[in-house]
Amino acid sequence: MTTERKIRVLMAKPWIDGHWRGLIVVTQALRNAGMEVVYGGNLTPEQIAEIAVQEDVNVIGLSFLVDTYMVLAPKIIEELRRKGKEDVLLLLGGIIFKEDIPALKEMGVAEVFGPGSDLEEMVEFVRQHAPA
Amino acid sequence: MAKSPDTMTQARGKEIKEEFLSGSDILIKRLYTPEDVADINYDKDIGLPGEPPYLRGIHPNMYRGRLWTIRRYSGTHTPEETNKLYKREYELGQTGFSIALSVTTGYGLDSDDPRAAADVGVAGVPVDSLQDMEIMFDGLPVENVSTAILTCPVTILPLTAMYCVMAEKRGVDLKQLNGTSLNDIMTQTSMANWNVVPPPHTMRLAVDLIEWCCENVPKWHPVLFDAYNYREQDINAFQELAILLATAIGYIEEGKGRGRVPLDKFFRRFSFDMGCHNDFFEEIAKFRAARRMWYRIVTERYGITDPECTKFRFHVQSSGCTHTTAEPLNNIIRIAYQTLAAALGGAQSVHANSYEEGLCLPTEQGMLLSIRTEQILQEETNIINTVDPLGGSYYVEWLTSELERKTWDYLKKIESAGGIVAAIQSGWIHREYKEAILERQRRVASGEAVVVGVNKYVLPTEPYQVPLHRANPNATELQTKKLQKLRMERDNVAVSQAIERLNEVASSDENVMPAVIEAVRTYATIGEMCDVFYKACGVWRPPMSA
Numbered sequence: 001m002t003t004e005r006k007i008r009v010l011m012a013k014p015w016i017d018g019h020w021r022g023l024i025v026v027t028q029a030l031r032n033a034g035m036e037v038v039y040g041g042n043l044t045p046e047q048i049a050e051i052a053v054q055e056d057v058n059v060i061g062l063s064f065l066v067d068t069y070m071v072l073a074p075k076i077i078e079e080l081r082r083k084g085k086e087d088v089l090l091l092l093g094g095i096i097f098k099e100d101i102p103a104l105k106e107m108g109v110a111e112v113f114g115p116g117s118d119l120e121e122m123v124e125f126v127r128q129h130a131p132a
Numbered sequence: 133m134a135k136s137p138d139t140m141t142q143a144r145g146k147e148i149k150e151e152f153l154s155g156s157d158i159l160i161k162r163l164y165t166p167e168d169v170a171d172i173n174y175d176k177d178i179g180l181p182g183e184p185p186y187l188r189g190i191h192p193n194m195y196r197g198r199l200w201t202i203r204r205y206s207g208t209h210t211p212e213e214t215n216k217l218y219k220r221e222y223e224l225g226q227t228g229f230s231i232a233l234s235v236t237t238g239y240g241l242d243s244d245d246p247r248a249a250a251d252v253g254v255a256g257v258p259v260d261s262l263q264d265m266e267i268m269f270d271g272l273p274v275e276n277v278s279t280a281i282l283t284c285p286v287t288i289l290p291l292t293a294m295y296c297v298m299a300e301k302r303g304v305d306l307k308q309l310n311g312t313s314l315n316d317i318m319t320q321t322s323m324a325n326w327n328v329v330p331p332p333h334t335m336r337l338a339v340d341l342i343e344w345c346c347e348n349v350p351k352w353h354p355v356l357f358d359a360y361n362y363r364e365q366d367i368n369a370f371q372e373l374a375i376l377l378a379t380a381i382g383y384i385e386e387g388k389g390r391g392r393v394p395l396d397k398f399f400r401r402f403s404f405d406m407g408c409h410n411d412f413f414e415e416i417a418k419f420r421a422a423r424r425m426w427y428r429i430v431t432e433r434y435g436i437t438d439p440e441c442t443k444f445r446f447h448v449q450s451s452g453c454t455h456t457t458a459e460p461l462n463n464i465i466r467i468a469y470q471t472l473a474a475a476l477g478g479a480q481s482v483h484a485n486s487y488e489e490g491l492c493l494p495t496e497q498g499m500l501l502s503i504r505t506e507q508i509l510q511e512e513t514n515i516i517n518t519v520d521p522l523g524g525s526y527y528v529e530w531l532t533s534e535l536e537r538k539t540w541d542y543l544k545k546i547e548s549a550g551g552i553v554a555a556i557q558s559g560w561i562h563r564e565y566k567e568a569i570l571e572r573q574r575r576v577a578s579g580e581a582v583v584v585g586v587n588k589y590v591l592p593t594e595p596y597q598v599p600l601h602r603a604n605p606n607a608t609e610l611q612t613k614k615l616q617k618l619r620m621e622r623d624n625v626a627v628s629q630a631i632e633r634l635n636e637v638a639s640s641d642e643n644v645m646p647a648v649i650e651a652v653r654t655y656a657t658i659g660e661m662c663d664v665f666y667k668a669c670g671v672w673r674p675p676m677s678a
Contacts, residue, residue, distance in 0.1 A: 011678070014250075015247075015250055016235055016236070016239055016247075016251055016327075017235055017254065017255070018323035018324045019323070021365065021366070021453075021569050024569050024570070024623050024678045025573045027678035028570055028678060037678075042326050044247075054329065066235070066255055066601050067254075068250045068603075069601065071250040078388075094444045095457070095490070095491060095492070095600075096471075097491075097600060098375050099490075103283065114588050115456070115458075116458055
C-alpha cells in the first residue's frame with residue numbers, strides 16, 4: 001500500500017565507524033525514488049533519535065560495517081521510545097550476521113539489507129512499509 | 133603508427149565485447165607491438181632495476197636478494213589477545229607486524245570513555261596507554277622486527293611515542309628501531325566522520341612527527357602515504373596514484389616551508405602504501421609508474437638526487453572492496469591474483485587479505501591462509517627468479533606510460549584545486565569519492581562491471597557457510613578495569629604536569645613530540661593526550677555528504 005504522505009528517511013551510521021559507501025549508495029537510491037532523505041553521516045544514538053523527531057521522518061536506515069549492532073540497535077530503539085518516536089520503519093544494512101537477524105527483528109528492526117541487496121527491492125520495501 | 137579502426141576490425145574478427153576497457157577505463161587494443169613503445173627510450177624511461185628512474189624496481193636484484201615482507205595488518209579485542217596473535221604470526225614466519233587499532237583508539241578515545249563503549253576492540257586492538265603497548269609486544273623481539281602503526285594524526289603521535297618508549301625501556305637503541313607510522317593526513321578524510329582536527333593542523337602534527345623521527349629514530353619510516361583507504365572509495369588506479377603523490381608533495385612543501393630539517397633528510401624515509409584491485413596488468417602498471425613518477429618529482433621539482441629520497445618504497449594490500457560476501461571462498465582467488473600483481477609490481481611488503489574480511493575480522497583459519505598465500509607465491513612459483521619479469525612487454529610498458537600520463541593529468545587537477553590540503557578542506561576530494569562510489573554501484577547494478585557470484589553466475593541460495601569471527605563482548609570491560617587500575621596506580625601529579633606541558637606546546641609553533649614522549653612515560657592515556665589536541669586545534673567534520 002502506498003501512503004499519501006511523503007516518505008522521509010534518516011540515513012545514519014551509529015557512532016564512529018567510518019565506512020560510508022553503503023550509506024551513500026542507499027541515500028541516492030531512495031532520493032532517486034522520490035523520497036526525502038536526510039543524510040546524517042555518523043551520529044550517536046541520541047542524535048539519531050533527536051534528528052528523527054526534528055525532521056519528522058517515518059523511516060530510519062542504519063548502516064553497520066562492524067558487529068556493534070547488537071549493542072547499538074537496542075540503544076537507538078530505546079532513545080526513539082523515550083522521545084515518543086515509535087512509529088517509524090527501522091531498517092538495518094551492512095554486515096549483519098544472519099544468526100542475529102531474528103533477535104534484531106524481535107527488538108523492532110523491520111528488515112535487514114545485506115551486501116548485494118537489490119536497491120529496487122529495497123525502495124519497494126520502504127514504499128510498502130513506511131508508516132503513514 | 134596505429135592502424136586505422138577499420139583495419140583493426142577486419143583483423144580481429146568477431147569479439148565478445150564492443151570495446152575492452154581497463155579498470156580505469158583506458159581503451160585497450162587487441163595487440164601491442166614495438167610500434168606502441170617506439171617513443172620509449174629504454175635508458176632514460178626504463179633503465180635497470182636499482183637505478184633511476186627505478187621503473188623496474190628499487191633494488192638491482194629485487195626478490196633474489198630479499199623477499200618482500202609478509203606483513204599482515206592485524207590486531208584484536210585486547211592487547212593481551214593481540215600479543216598471542218603476534219606471537220603466532222611470528223612463529224608462522226611473519227617478519228613484520230602491522231597494528232590494526234580499535235576504532236576507539238584511532239579516534240583517541242580511552243576504553244573507559246562512555247563514547248567508546250560499543251566500539252572497544254572493534255576492527256582492532258585498543259591501546260589506552262604505554263602499558264598496553266608493553267603487553268602487546270611482550271616476549272617479541274622488537275629489535276629484530278619492524279612494526280607498522282596504522283593510524284593518522286592526531287593519534288599516531290602518542291602511539292608512535294608509546295612504541296618508542298616501550299622499546300627504549302627494553303634497552304633497544306632508538307637509532308636502530310625499525311618500523312613505520314602511517315601518519316597520513318588523507319586517512320581520516322577518506323574514512324572518518326568524527327573527531328578529526330582541521331586539515332592544516334593535521335598536517336602540522338604529521339610533520340612534527342616526521343621532524344622528530346628524523347632526529348631521534350632515523351631508521352623509522354615516519355610517514356606511510358596510505359592510498360589503500362581512499363582507493364577503497366572506488367576511485368580508479370590513476371586517481372589513487374595521483375592523490376598519493378599529491379599528498380607526499382604537500383608534506384614536502386610543508387617541510388620545506390618550515391625549514392627545520394634539510395629537505396633530503398626530511399623525506400629520505402617516506403614510504404607508500406597502495407591497494408591492489410582486480411585489473412591485473414593495470415595494477416602492475418600502476419606500481420611501476422609510481423616509481424618513475426616519484427623519481428621525476430623528487431629530482432625535477434626538488435632537485436634532490438639522493439637515492440634514499442628518490443626510491444619509491446611501497447607496501448600493498450589486496451583490495452577489500454573487491455571481496456564479495458556471496459560465496460566468500462571466491463575471495464581467496466581474487467586475493468591470490470592481487471598478491472601476484474603486487475609481487476610482479478615490485479612491492480617491498482604485502483598484506484594478502486583474509487577471504488572472510490567482507491564478513492568479519494579474520495578468523496584463525498583466514499589468517500593462516502593469508503600468510504600461506506604469500507609464502508606459496510614466494511617459495512613455489514619461482515616468480516622471484518628474475519627481476520621485473522614483465523618489463524619490456526609491449527603491453528605492460530605501453531600501459532605503464534599511459535597510466536602515468538593519466539596520473540600526471542589528474543595530479544594537475546588536484547594542484548588546480550589548490551593542492552591536497554585545500555582539496556580536502558573544500559570537499560573536492562569527497563566529491564570525487566562520491567562520484568566514484570555511485571558510478572561503481574551503477575555499473576554493478578547494470579551488469580557492466582561483472583562480479584562473479586553477485587551479478588553473474590548467481591546461485592539461487594548460498595552454497596556454503598564459512599566460519600565467522602565474533603567480537604569479544606568483554607573487551608570493553610577488560611580494558612576499562614585495567615585502565616581504572618592504572619589511573620589509581622600511576623603518578624597522577626606527573627601525568628598532570630606532562631599534560632600541562634603538552635597543552636603549552638600544542639598551542640605554540642614548537643614541535644609537540646618531546647612533550648608527547650614525556651606524557652607517554654607517565655602513562656598518560658591516549659584520551660588525555662588527544663583531548664589536548666582536539667581542544668587546541670578544534671574539531672572538523674569531513675565534508676562527505678550524499
